[in-house]
Amino acid sequence: MNLNQIRQDTKGLSDNKIFLNNAGSSLMPKVVVESMVDYFHQEEQFGGYEVANRTATLLEEFYEETAKLINCKLSNIAFATSATDAYTKALSSIVFKEGDVIITTVDDYISNQITFISLQKKLNIKVIRTKNLSDNELDLEDLENLIKKHNPKLIAVTHIPTNSGLIQNVEGVGKICRQYDVLYLVDACQSVGQMVVDVEKIDCDFLTATGRKFMRGPRGTGFLYVSDRVLEQNYAPLLLDMRGANWTEYDDYELFKTAKRFEHWEISYGSLLGFMEAVKYANNIGLDNIENYNKNLSGKLRENLKNSGFNVWDWGNKLSSIVTFCEPNGELENIQKVLKENNIFFSVTYKNSALIDFTNKNVNGIVRLSPHYFNTTEEIETVSEILKNSLK
Incomplete structure (x- = not known):
């Protein structure tokens, strides 16, 4: 360095x-800001459609750099406008029914906890929180017992809580989820950018992150990782648009193959470009x-x-x-x-x-x-x- x-x-x-205050909103490298300013100046002169067409190859580098960042394929990455945007789209792709169980932790992020409670109120699902050991680490034995007892629809874990320096054992959770074939969602908004995050080792189905924290990107950016096994099972957000599917019949559509099905067509390409530069900056270091x-x-x-x-x-x-x-x-x-x-x-x-x-x-x-x-x-x-x- x-x-x-x-x-x-x-x-x-x-x-x-x-x-x-990098866990809140960090300072952007100048290359991030300069790339966005230049992009918006181009939009000022030529309009958004024309500039997006001219810079299509450059914009695709976002997926390349982000895949490199977390050790996956380009097809597993979707741009999001925030970690919460990514998180709710992932959740919306899961068809919850009354009585379904979500297992999470006592250290999960406030917005995630509120979302789970909202699902509990609206759909009458159950939210169960696994225990911590005396040293504050996740009790993986308790988690496994809860899985055996409740057959949960989803396991959700925040990698690093926003209110503590704790790093939760997401890899250990991943091993158990694979053993029992349970969907696994990881909130990595505080870990991506400050430490190595490898989705192959974590073995999760979804992973969400933001641009503004340790990634040093602009606000209004984030990404969602979606595993091959989830894509192959045709998981997709509840509310799709033309970015997610091809309209094939009057009353039918065909999902696109990649994680881009979790995106919306209208995004800020200037922000995406800035986030790409932030990811590239971190990868280069x-x-x-x-x-x-x-x-x-x-x-x-x-x-x-x-x-x-x-x-x-x-x-x-x-x-x-x-x-x-x-x-x-x-x-x-x-x-x-x-x-x-x-x-x-x-x-x-x-x-x-x-x-x-x-x-x-x-x-x-x-x-x-x-x-x-x-x-x-x-x-x-x-x-x-x-x-x-x-x-x-």
Whole structure:
């Protein structure tokens, strides 16, 4: 990794700021912004149809780069306008009936939990959450027992919760899902871009991700991975359009073969192009390099905060580049004040966004710092010292 070049490529690092909110919405490399601006200027001159035709080959690189990113084929990738867009399209392709069971975890993302509850209210399905072990890892034995007992329609797991540094054992879950032939959906919106994500190893049926977080792409972008076995069984979103199927008879259609059937025809091609450049940028650096560098940054930050007396709430054997903490008395206000005064970018998560996890931890909220590969060890030490002094 050429850190100097990476920082030069990141215009948002100017103005004497320390940016540590990459789990929220990261800073785009300049090539991402420049490609989008150029594309929209072309649309200004020639109209969207003409520009899309002229740049069709370039736009297809999105699928090539994203397939390379997560180790799959081009045909398994669909562009989405967000991780939630991808997630709901995947869910809508599953025909749920009254009494069907979804098994998820206590650490799944708030929007996913609300979606499951909505399905529960509307379709009278059952939502069951598997247990965690004492070290906060998924209890895979409990998961297997639940599968045997309930014969679930779907297993859904968030790879990295938004409210904690925990990395959940999605590969272990994948092995069990394949053993019992259960559909498996992985939310990877916090893991894609900060670490290696390999769908062959995870062995999931669907995987969703966003552009704006650790991928460093624009808002309004994301992607959906759909496995060959699901495509071959003709899974498709509930509401298709001409992007997903060919109208063959007055009252019939034929699904297109690839995961593009999960797209809608009308998307922002300028945004897709920007996201492609973000994915290419990460691929060129190498996700293994990014993951190793991020481990060092987040590990140092977490250690410094603990040594200074903060309560750090990242529980698990494998931890990510999301660091969550509060003062010894549970307060967040002073931390927020100090970080803002020193132009340090962060986010805050409250109990209603992680109801089960924060109830178990007996906290009402946390401050979240999420370093990424454009940050320096000097920045981590600076932030650590500022926060240490705030407790005096």
